[in-house]
Amino acid sequence: MIFRQLFETETSTYSYFLGCERTRRACLIDPVASELPLYLELLQSLDLKLVYTLETHVHADHITGSGLLREKVGSKSVVHRDAGAMCADLLVTDGVPLQVGDLQLEVRHTPGHTNGCVSYVMADRVFTGDALLIGGSGRTDFQQGDAGQLYDSITGKLFTLPPDTLVYPGHDYNGNTVSTIKQEMAKNPRLGGGKSRDEFIAIMSELKLAYPKFIDQALPANQSCGSLS
Template sequence: MIFRQLFEPETSTYSYLLGCERSRRAVLIDPVASEVDGYIQLLQALNLKLIYTLETHVHADHITGAGLLRNTLGSKSIVHRDAGAMCADLLVTDGVLLQVGELEFAVLHTPGHTAGCVSYAMADRVFTGDALLIGGSGRTDFQQGDAGQLYDSITGKLFILPPDTLVYPGHDYQGNTVSTIKQEMVKNARLGGGKSRDEFIATMQDLKLAYPKFIDQALPANQSCGLAAE
């Protein structure tokens, strides 16, 4: 497997390129519009054909590159059916299996940060978007957020994965790149160490976070796959 973890510094967003060495087919998880030229150069350098862009949710902090990549490379955009992005080529639900060459991804519906959040699980790793972060979690105070639902998603869908499963989040603001399910179950400040659902909800209610800087531009753009609405 070919694997690259890519970082967009303005919004501290991680995107992920995964390619099948045999078929040379690839996917990009959570591509950022401003980075599209770099993705295309990387795909060319690695001799990979982009088949899918996989969105973990409709983002409020950056504009997706899915539409630009579809127009340029012919890739297909994938989001959850509840994400609010009917522009996508494939609307998935919980339990769907996506096959790209020898790569297989299981779609796990992990709502709570937004209604349409998903994580993409492979045999040894999971891409958790803004649901489970390293040492934390996504916020739940806008965009159909629900703290109790997020707790249920993380504990019921992610914390049941094998303990040594690698956790690759959608963001990190401290320079962390990867964790494990075991580490998050033990050390996660918001819900590790056996914290209860009520404790998590209380923690999230007390955060008092600032209004998302780019939400007014990002949400409508991402509901059109990153392209201006026709």
């Protein structure tokens, strides 16, 4: 498998390139519009054809690159049906399998940060978007957030994966690149150590987080797959 973890510094967003070495088909998880030149350069240098852009949710902190990539290279955008982005080419639900050459991914619906949040599961890794972060979790104070639902999603859909499963999040603000399910179950300050649902809800209710500075531009654009018009 060809794998690249990419980081957009302004919004601390991770995007992930996954490519099949045999078929040269690829997908890109959570593309950022401003990084389009980098994506096109990578596709060319690695001799890959982008077939899917996979969104973990409708982002409030950056504008997706899925629409631009669809225009440039003909890739199809994938979003959960509850995300509110009816412009997507494929509206998926929990358990849907996705095939990219020899690569197999499974959609797991992990709402709580937003209604349409999903994680993408592979044999040895999971891309958790804004549901489970390294040493944290997505916020639940706006955009259909629900702390109890997020706890259920993480404990029921992610913490049930094999302990050695690699965790690749949608953001990190502390220089972390990867974790494991075992590590998050043990050490995550919000969820680890067997914290109860009520404890998690209490922790989330006490967070005093700033209003996302890009939300007023990002949400309407992302509901149109990145279109600003």
